[in-house]
Each structure stands twice: as structure tokens, then as C-alpha cells.
Amino acid sequence: MSNAQISLTLEPAADTRRPMALTPGEDFRGYLASHLGRAVLFLMTFTSVLAVLLILLFVILRSFSFLSGYSLVEFLASRDWRPTAESPVFGSLAIIVGSLYVSFAALLFAVPLGVLAAVFLSDILSWKARNVVKPVVEILAAIPSVAYGFFAVLVLAPWMQKHLGLSTGTNALNASLILAIMALPTIISVAEDSISAIGRELREASYSCGATRMETMIKVIIPAAHSGIIAAVVLGMMRAIGETMVVWMASGNATQIPHPWWDVSQSIRTMTATIAGEMGEAPEDSEHRGALFAIGVLLLILTFSLNIVSEYFLSRAKKATGKT
Amino acid sequence: MNLRIRGTLDRFFTAATGLSVVLLMLVLVAILGPMLYRGSNAVFFQGTVEFRKMQRDLFRRSDEATLNAEIAETEVFHRRISEMIDEFRKGVDIEAMSSQVRDIHRTFGQELRAKAVADDRYTELRNLTRDIRDSLEAAFAKQDIREIRPLLDGVLLHAENPAFQGTAAEKFFEIARSFLATAETVDLNHQQEYAAALRELQGILFHTQDLPGLLGPRPDEPQPLLVMLRYGATRWDQAQQLLDRFFWVEEWVEEKPGEPLVMRKEPRADLFPETLGPLFAYVQENADKMLKPKFTAYWQFFLDDNFNSHYFGGVGPEILGTLFITLVGMLFVIPFGIVSAAYLVECATDGQVIRIIRMCINTLAGVPSIVFGLFGLAFFVLFLFPLLGFEPKPCILAASMTLAVLTLPVMIRASEEAIRAVPRHYKEGALALGASRFHTFVTITLPAALPGILTGVILSLSRIAGETAPILFTGAVSMGDVPRSVFDPTRTLSYGSYDMAVGDRLAMMVPHNQYGMVVTLVALILILNTVAIVLRTRVYRKLRGQ
Numbered sequence: 001m002s003n004a005q006i007s008l009t010l011e012p013a014a015d016t017r018r019p020m021a022l023t024p025g026e027d028f029r030g031y032l033a034s035h036l037g038r039a040v041l042f043l044m045t046f047t048s049v050l051a052v053l054l055i056l057l058f059v060i061l062r063s064f065s066f067l068s069g070y071s072l073v074e075f076l077a078s079r080d081w082r083p084t085a086e087s088p089v090f091g092s093l094a095i096i097v098g099s100l101y102v103s104f105a106a107l108l109f110a111v112p113l114g115v116l117a118a119v120f121l122s123d124i125l126s127w128k129a130r131n132v133v134k135p136v137v138e139i140l141a142a143i144p145s146v147a148y149g150f151f152a153v154l155v156l157a158p159w160m161q162k163h164l165g166l167s168t169g170t171n172a173l174n175a176s177l178i179l180a181i182m183a184l185p186t187i188i189s190v191a192e193d194s195i196s197a198i199g200r201e202l203r204e205a206s207y208s209c210g211a212t213r214m215e216t217m218i219k220v221i222i223p224a225a226h227s228g229i230i231a232a233v234v235l236g237m238m239r240a241i242g243e244t245m246v247v248w249m250a251s252g253n254a255t256q257i258p259h260p261w262w263d264v265s266q267s268i269r270t271m272t273a274t275i276a277g278e279m280g281e282a283p284e285d286s287e288h289r290g291a292l293f294a295i296g297v298l299l300l301i302l303t304f305s306l307n308i309v310s311e312y313f314l315s316r317a318k319k320a321t322g323k324t
Numbered sequence: 325m326n327l328r329i330r331g332t333l334d335r336f337f338t339a340a341t342g343l344s345v346v347l348l349m350l351v352l353v354a355i356l357g358p359m360l361y362r363g364s365n366a367v368f369f370q371g372t373v374e375f376r377k378m379q380r381d382l383f384r385r386s387d388e389a390t391l392n393a394e395i396a397e398t399e400v401f402h403r404r405i406s407e408m409i410d411e412f413r414k415g416v417d418i419e420a421m422s423s424q425v426r427d428i429h430r431t432f433g434q435e436l437r438a439k440a441v442a443d444d445r446y447t448e449l450r451n452l453t454r455d456i457r458d459s460l461e462a463a464f465a466k467q468d469i470r471e472i473r474p475l476l477d478g479v480l481l482h483a484e485n486p487a488f489q490g491t492a493a494e495k496f497f498e499i500a501r502s503f504l505a506t507a508e509t510v511d512l513n514h515q516q517e518y519a520a521a522l523r524e525l526q527g528i529l530f531h532t533q534d535l536p537g538l539l540g541p542r543p544d545e546p547q548p549l550l551v552m553l554r555y556g557a558t559r560w561d562q563a564q565q566l567l568d569r570f571f572w573v574e575e576w577v578e579e580k581p582g583e584p585l586v587m588r589k590e591p592r593a594d595l596f597p598e599t600l601g602p603l604f605a606y607v608q609e610n611a612d613k614m615l616k617p618k619f620t621a622y623w624q625f626f627l628d629d630n631f632n633s634h635y636f637g638g639v640g641p642e643i644l645g646t647l648f649i650t651l652v653g654m655l656f657v658i659p660f661g662i663v664s665a666a667y668l669v670e671c672a673t674d675g676q677v678i679r680i681i682r683m684c685i686n687t688l689a690g691v692p693s694i695v696f697g698l699f700g701l702a703f704f705v706l707f708l709f710p711l712l713g714f715e716p717k718p719c720i721l722a723a724s725m726t727l728a729v730l731t732l733p734v735m736i737r738a739s740e741e742a743i744r745a746v747p748r749h750y751k752e753g754a755l756a757l758g759a760s761r762f763h764t765f766v767t768i769t770l771p772a773a774l775p776g777i778l779t780g781v782i783l784s785l786s787r788i789a790g791e792t793a794p795i796l797f798t799g800a801v802s803m804g805d806v807p808r809s810v811f812d813p814t815r816t817l818s819y820g821s822y823d824m825a826v827g828d829r830l831a832m833m834v835p836h837n838q839y840g841m842v843v844t845l846v847a848l849i850l851i852l853n854t855v856a857i858v859l860r861t862r863v864y865r866k867l868r869g870q
Contacts (some may be wrong), residue, residue, distance in 0.1 A: 142849055279797050
């Protein structure tokens with residue numbers, strides 16, 4: 001009785017009647033399947049590369065007729081953007097400056113705050129409390145940009161007009177404040193990773209020399225983690241430059257360079273907002289549409305170069321902490 | 325440096341870092357708190373009888389018997405108010421009165437023709453009524469009671485004329501008498517001002533050309549064509565704003581020369597003579613009886629379509645469109661994301677190629693969302709669709725594919741992390757038992773990594789649902805039918821939120837619907853993210869064996 005049970009449970013484990021070696025046909029089929037499978041997997045993985053190439057190709061392709069027919073110097077150096085005038089002018093200087101202007105202004109708010117918060121999360125807060133604070137950062141990152149834009153237009157703009165006495169609530173200050181909030185999660189998480197990646201040795205050595213926590217942080221840890229922090233800032237910058245909805249809704253969309261340059265209460269216009277706002281009205285195959293795609297190319301160049309910079313600093317940070 | 329100073333500085337530093345995090349939390353609360361509160365007003369509010377009427381007419385849901393009783397009760401008030409206004413208007417609105425007497429004159433002529441009166445008698449009576457009409461119009465134009473009285477007395481002499489008994493001409497004398505009464509009580513020098521003020525008052529009470537008022541159309545008026553003009557204030561908060569405008573006039577006055585203007589509120593009743601005083605008292609007394617506010621939980625907000633660009637109704641089609649785009653997008657992202665992650669973790673041997681792939685994934689994550697929109701338009705809509713024989717126009721399929729490319733990095737990174745988190749000994753155990761690598765991956769690694777992958781799926785879902793810029797040119801519209809296939813464009817919550825935030829005056833009049841739309845989107849995404857965060861913590865706890 002018990003014997004029969006044992007044999008019953010053992011039987012499906014292996015087919016003992018067959019020889020252990022595979023037949024040549026099976027061997028070949030297995031070889032083919034494994035390599036074919038790998039090839040298919042590789043191709044699917046390769047989609048990301050393909051996507052990047054296609055994005056580059058098609059955005060450049062669409063702007064090609066414009067870029068070849070229009071003076072590149074005028075496109076980059078003129079401040080006049082009058083796409084619908086009788087003789088249209090496509091000078092994107094004010095727009096490019098606008099993009100950089102709000103992004104740097106946003107970083108001005110976001111970097112000190114982000115680095116301080118990263119220090120607090122990595123070195124001061126207990127591990128348990130961190131599990132409460134981190135979701136806050138994640139939720140800030142998850143809120144869709146259109147909701148931030150909504151807040152900027154319907155809450156922040158009227159508030160600014162009423163309490164700061166500005167002539168318009170949709171201005172560079174409004175856009176940069178919101179962009180700062182949106183760039184913060186990126187900056188905090190990358191900076192925190194790099195600060196906590198600096199090992200205990202440095203901290204303990206510093207404390208044992210009698211340094212306070214502030215001295216340890218400012219003179220030892222942050223300099224040691226500088227590569228990662230720079231990468232965090234660059235990634236935050238990328239987030240701010242690429243953001244569309246918030247700047248479109250909150251920046252006022254006036255094609256001008258603020259004068260004097262520090263006057264953040266003036267309306268400005270960014271590259272992303274220009275594309276978003278004018279694409280719908282630009283007729284197909286027109287010069288206007290080509291110009292908008294050309295701005296897209298500029299954006300791509302800008303973000304690609306920022307990406308390379310951030311990759312460089314991230315890999316340096318990895319090397320510095322000895323982790324590959 | 326002094327030890328004490330160093331200690332103080334250190335404490336300041338700690339406080340500053342702590343404050344930065346507190347500030348972060350405050351920002352989150354400041355953004356989400358008011359938004360959620362005002363958005364909840366779209367669903368929970370004090371609905372008036374007009375709201376229930378609107379629900380019955382537009383969405384076919386009501387408690388017929390109670391509603392009819394309510395309407396009957398409120399209509400009494402509507403009629404009374406309308407009568408009070410008419411009575412007052414008779415005295416002041418010259419144009420209306422003049423056109424009325426001209427009408428009477430015409431109708432009287434038609435009545436005579438119908439009765440087939442003899443020609444000379446007809447001419448005689450017509451001449452008489454023309455004289456009456458002219459002296460009435462002359463009286464309306466005068467402002468001094470001493471000039472008006474003789475003119476009206478002359479008209480009223482004919483009141484007993486048997487030829488006018490039982491005809492339209494009787495109304496001449498009614499008008500003459502009531503105008504005499506008004507002229508004796510009201511200062512006619514202000515006639516023009518009264519007429520203008522009355523028009524504004526009626527706009528607030530009933531409706532203007534294009535904006536709804538407190539009570540809806542007048543009882544004797546045909547139903548307006550524009551849906552939103554057919555109903556009065558559907559919400560008690562709206563009604564209170566209108567009542568405030570009804571009782572008070574806002575004026576910007578310059579109190580001191582050179583200073584900014586200051587707003588002052590004056591009672592609207594002061595604009596009118598005392599004869600209209602009872603109307604204000606009446607409305608004040610019966611405001612809640614006319615509108616019958618009642619707590620309403622309008623959960624159908626999430627199902628209903630909207631009317632008059634979101635003046636009435638909900639966000640049903642927007643939710644449907646968002647789900648549609650998200651699900652189609654996920655069909656593309658999930659397989660590609662998981663396979664890419666699996667390849668990167670399990671099969672990656674060749675250093676150079678893998679480095680390029682990783683670099684491209686990072687690059688893809690950094691491409692601005694609007695550029696994805698450009699790419700979607702240039703590649704999917706204008707290049708791929710004509711190639712495959714589809715119509716090259718923005719649609720759900722194009723939007724979904726664009727968003728799929730955008731979220732691919734999110735999905736790959738999350739899945740990769742999940743697969744890497746599976747302990748080595750799981751896999752080694754399976755391989756030692758003679759399972760092939762494919763077999764091991766499918767039966768051992770993937771099931772263990774599945775909850776983590778699910779986290780990635782949820783995160784990409786929330787990313788797709790929230791993005792706006794990429795679908796601007798590839799498939800989102802602000803108005804239109806509910807999509808029937810993936811080749812139709814659709815409304816979405818994200819684009820709808822944008823549209824309502826920068827929308828026209830009408831959207832600004834329904835802040836509850838503006839906030840309702842954006843809160844639906846934010847709530848959807850917060851729920852998805854909370855689920856993802858909770859799931860992730862549990863998975864890692866389990867895999868670590870805690």
C-alpha cells in the first residue's frame with residue numbers, strides 16, 4: 001500500500017525510458033529556439049534605441065525644410081517671433097532665453113531646499129520616519145503637471161495679483177515657483193542617494209575629529225558627494241526645461257526678455273509653451289510648423305547634452321563611492 | 325571658533341534641514357488641500373429644485389411625484405415675482421409701453437375687420453384709436469405729472485364708449501390708469517435710469533441673453549434654446565452669489581483723489597422708487613422657499629456628459645477617454661517593458677551594446693514631453709498611419725502609442741528593479757534542478773518579481789493618465805462625441821483640466837466643475853500611486869523575509 005503510493009508520486013518526475021542524451025534534431029531545435037528567442041528578446045529591448053533614433057529622425061526631418069530655407073543666424077539671434085505676420089519672422093532668442101530663465105530661477109529655489117531636504121532624509125531622520133516622508137516626495141512627483149498648472153493659474157496667479165500687487169499673476173515668478181516644486185522630487189531623490197552612498201568611514205572620521213554635524217555635512221560629506229549632487233541639479237534642470245503645461249499656463253506667454261533682467265514679475269514665453277500653443281494653428285507643411293519643429297530640435301539638443309552631463313557626473317559619483 | 329557658537333550653528337543647520345522638509349509637506353498640503361475641498365463641491369453640495377429639474381430633463385432621473393409638488397410650490401413664488409416686476413415695469417419702461425399700445429391699435433383694427441364693420445364706421449373708429457394711441461405715447465414721453473394728467477384724462481373720456489366694450493381697445497384704458505397711478509407716485513425724471521436698472525435686475529432674477537439667473541426663465545416665457553438658460557441657480561452657493569448681487573450693487577469709487585479705487589456696496593433697492601420695495605422684502609423672505617436647497621450627493625458626476633461646455637453635467641466621457649487611452653497604451657508598454665527588463669537582467673552579456681541600450685533608455689526618460697507630442701504627430705499620425713492605410717488624423721491609437729514610448733523607461737526601470745530584487749538562490753535552485761534558463765525565468769523569477777512589476781505597471785498607468793503635452797496634437801480634443809473605436813480622438817481628464825483652467829467666462833462661473841475635473845484626475849493618480857507604494861513596501865518586506 002505505502003509502496004504503491006511512493007511510486008505514484010515519483011513517476012511524473014522523470015521519464016526513465018528515454019536516453020539522457022538529446023537526438024541531433026532535438027539538439028538543433030533547442031539551439032535554434034534559444035538563439036531565436038534571444039534574438040526576439042533583443043529586438044524588443046532594442047525598441048528603446050529605435051524610439052530615440054526615430055524621435056531624432058522625425059523631428060529633424062520635419063524641421064529640415066525650415067532650417068535649410070531660413071537663416072540659422074536669424075533663427076537663433078533675433079528676438080522677433082512673428083509667425084503669422086505678412087512676412088513672418090522666426091527669431092527664437094527671446095523664447096530660448098525664456099526657457100533658460102525660468103529653469104534657472106526654479107533651480108534657485110529648488111537646489112538649496114532640495115539639498116537640505118536630502119541631508120535631512122539621509123543623515124538626520126530615523127529610518128522609520130523616512131518611510132513617512134519619502135512618500136510625500138513621491139506624491140509631489142506623481143501629481144500630473146496639468147494639475148500644477150491648474151493650481152498656478154487659478155490659485156497662485158490671483159493670489160500674487162492681490163497680495164504682491166503685480167499687474168499680472170501669470171509671470172516668470174509664478175512659473176518658476178511651480179517648476180521648483182516639480183523639480184524638487186528629482187533633486188531630492190538623486191541627491192539623497194549620492195549623500196547616503198558616501199560611506200560611514202568619512203562621517204565617523206569627521207565626528208571623531210570633533211566636528212559637529214553641520215561641519216561634517218558641509219565640509220566633508222557634501223564635497224565628497226558633489227558629483228551626485230551636480231547630477232541631481234542637472235536632472236532637475238532637465239525636468240524644468242522640458243516641462244510644458246505649467247509654463248504654458250503660468251508664464252504669461254509674452255515673447256520678451258525681461259528688462260531689467262532680474263524682474264521676475266514680467267511675463268515670458270518658453271520653447272515648450274511655444275510649441276504647445278502654436279502647433280494647433282500652424283497649417284501643415286508651412287514654414288511656421290517647420291519653425292516649431294526646429295524649436296523641438298533645439299529642445300532635444302539641449303536635453304541630450306544635459307543628459308550626457310548628468311550621466312558623466314552620475315558615473316563619476318559611482319566611481320567615487322567604489323560601487324559599479 | 326567658540327564651542328558654544330559651533331553648537332548653535334549646528335542646531336540652526338539641523339533646524340534648516342528639518343524646515344525644508346516641513347516646507348515641502350506644507351506645499352503638498354497647500355496644493356492638494358484646497359483643490360480636494362473645492363473639487364468635492366462638484367459632488368457634495370446643496371442642490372436646489374432647479375438642479376432636480378435639470379436632472380429630470382437632461383438625465384432622466386428624478387422622483388417625479390415629489391419634484392412636481394416642489395415645482396408647483398415654487399412656481400407660486402416665481403409668478404408673484406414676475407407680476408410685481410411687470411406692474412412696476414408698466415410705469416417706467418416707455419419702449420415696452422409704446423410698443424404695447426401700438427400692438428393694441430393693430431389688434432383692434434384686425435378685430436374690426438373680422439367683424440366686417442362698415443367702411444366709414446371703420447375709418448372713424450380707427451381714427452379715434454389712433455388719437456388715443458398718440459396721446460398715450462405723448463404722455464409716456466412726458467415727465468411732468470401736470471402735463472401727463474390732461475393727456476390721460478383725454479384718453480379716459482372714451483373709456484365708456486360702447487364701441488370699445490369687449491374689444492382689445494379696453495386695454496388702452498387699463499394702461500392709462502396704471503400709468504396715471506405710477507406717474508403720481510414715481511418720479512418720472514428717472515424713468516430712463518429705472519428702466520436700465522430694471523433690465524439688470526431681471527437679468528439677475530431670470531436670465532440675460534447668455535447667462536442664467538436665479539429663478540430660470542419667466543413663467544410666461546417660451547423655453548430658451550440654450551440649455552443652461554432653462555434653469556435657475558442649480559446650487560445653493562450659486563444662488564447665494566446671485567442673491568448677493570440682487571440685493572447689493574458693487575461700485576468702484578475714488579475715495580481720495582489719486583488713490584486706487586475702493587469697492588463699496590450699495591443696496592440695490594436704493595436704485596428703485598419705493599413702489600418696488602416689497603419685491604426685495606419678498607425675495608429676502610422667500611429665497612429658500614423658492615429654491616428649496618437640499619443636500620445632494622451627485623455621484624453621477626463621474627458618469628454624466630456635460631452641457632454648454634461644462635456648465636451642467638459631469639466628467640463621464642473624460643474618464644472614459646482617459647481609461648481608453650491608458651489601457652491601449654498599457655497594451656504596448658507592458659510586454660515591451662517586461663521583456664526589455666528581463667533581457668537587461670538575464671541575458672545581458674555584451675557590454676558595449678547593453679551600455680548603448682541603457683544610455684538610450686536614460687535619454688528617452690529625459691526627452692521633454694512636448695517633443696514626444698511632436699514625434700507622435702510626425703511619426704504615428706503623419707508617417708505610419710498613411711503607410712498602413714489609416715486616415716492620418718489624431719486619434720486614441722496615436723495618443724496611446726506616443727504615451728507608451730514616453731512611459732517605456734518608467735516601466736523598464738521598475739521591472740528591472742523588481743527582477744533584480746528576486747534573491748539569487750531562487751534562480752540557482754531552479755537551475756540546479758535542471759530547468760532551462762527560459763523555464764526558470766518564466767516559472768520562478770517572473771512570479772516572484774510579479775508584485776514588483778505590478779508596481780511598475782501601476783506607476784506607468786498613472787504617468788500615462790496624467791500626461792497632457794504629448795496628446796495635445798495626437799488625440800485629445802476639448803469637445804466631441806464619446807469615441808467608438810481607437811481611430812477616434814477623445815476627451816481626457818488631463819486635457820479637460822487644462823481646457824477648463826484657461827477656459828472662458830463660462831468655465832469661471834462653475835468653479836466646482838473646474839475643480840471637479842482636476843480633482844478627479846488627481847484622485848485617480850494619487851490612488852494609483854498609493855496602491856503602488858503600499859504594494860512595493862509589502863513586496864520588499866516579503867522578499868527580505870521579514
